[in-house]
Amino acid sequence: GRLTMGSMGQFRPTRSATGDLLSATSMRLATFYSRSRKGRWCKGETSGHFIKVLSVHLDCDRDSLIYVGDPIGPACHTNAPTCYFTTLKREEDGKVREAGTHTSRAESPLPTLFALERIIADRRAQAAVEGAKPSWTAKLLSNPELLCSKIREEAGELCATWEEDEGRERTVSEAADLLYHAMVFLNHQGVSLEEVSATLRQRFAISGLVEKAARKK
């Protein structure tokens, strides 16, 4: 059947942790067809954990939707931030093992920079283990003067790939250096990549409904 957007934004939630936010008329909330309830179900209508929809994308044969949104609270009924906290791994003997629990993000699928953010946090945690050989990441975290001098150095090295015409391979490598050291700095400052991403989304009006609604006011 043809998909319509009729199921979006028509719910007036009766309770939520952030009531005034959800009563904004510009708000769209992720809504699904529930097979068990045999009807429309606005995620969050019982838990308060709504998902604010920023944009809706339809696939080529019109049988699948992606909601891009900001979750209000955990997305999963287990209180995990995502339902996909389990990884399937095949062992040497061909058997499938499951890894991951709803209390850890270690096995969730993540874009590369978010995975890197997690690795940096892991190395910070490992550094606290007695007798562990400190990683380069842990060394940088314990020495912010060194970290800052590396950030300045890598920024300069990135620029030099153009200034000295070193070629695009060097640009890739130096950009990776700079991103990594900037990510370690974010961990040191207790800042998440998501906060930086949210700032960029706001500055560049990325992803759609919320910013457009805001501009109208």
Place this chain on the structure above:
Amino acid sequence: GRLTMGSMGQFRPTRSATGDLLSATSMRLATFYSRSRKGRWCKGETSGHFIKVLSVHLDCDRDSLIYVGDPIGPACHTNAPTCYFTTLKREEDGKVREAGTHTSRAESPLPTLFALERIIADRRAQAAVEGAKPSWTAKLLSNPELLCSKIREEAGELCATWEEDEGRERTVSEAADLLYHAMVFLNHQGVSLEEVSATLRQRFAISGLVEKAARKK
């Protein structure tokens, strides 16, 4: 039913654009149940556009999988890189309009930095339009000396947020500044964020099967 990984890696494709790559025994290829064919279907077995699976994630109630993978060629039968090239937008009058075509990525859902990459490319294209007021992005692209001085400046400003104890809000803002200017630099050098991400994945052994297989050799 309980999901198993039995459907992974059991296909030996008979033809492909990159035959030697696909004949590697460590390769896992994304495989689906096809309702129309009523059987297992290895995406790419007719088109050659396989998807190399890096990791497999299972949701909390075990009825949905995410494959994280590297596509070999376009993912969609329309030759688009993604099937989700259509955005649904609701107009003032409540009607739903569709935007996007399979030849453009403008409406595809993307992580923030990839969306920013696209915006930078758009501004570059707009700068070529006669009479258009050049954006700050276009100005930077036409003046790489300025761009490099900005990258060094923003790296210094990021470090200063710790050195001068300016607080985490400033760290978020300066990190956004630095990321934006580094992304403009990548565009100037003709380097994609995906190349930088791939380098980081390789360095940090992010996401899973492929790197692990490589380490065994």
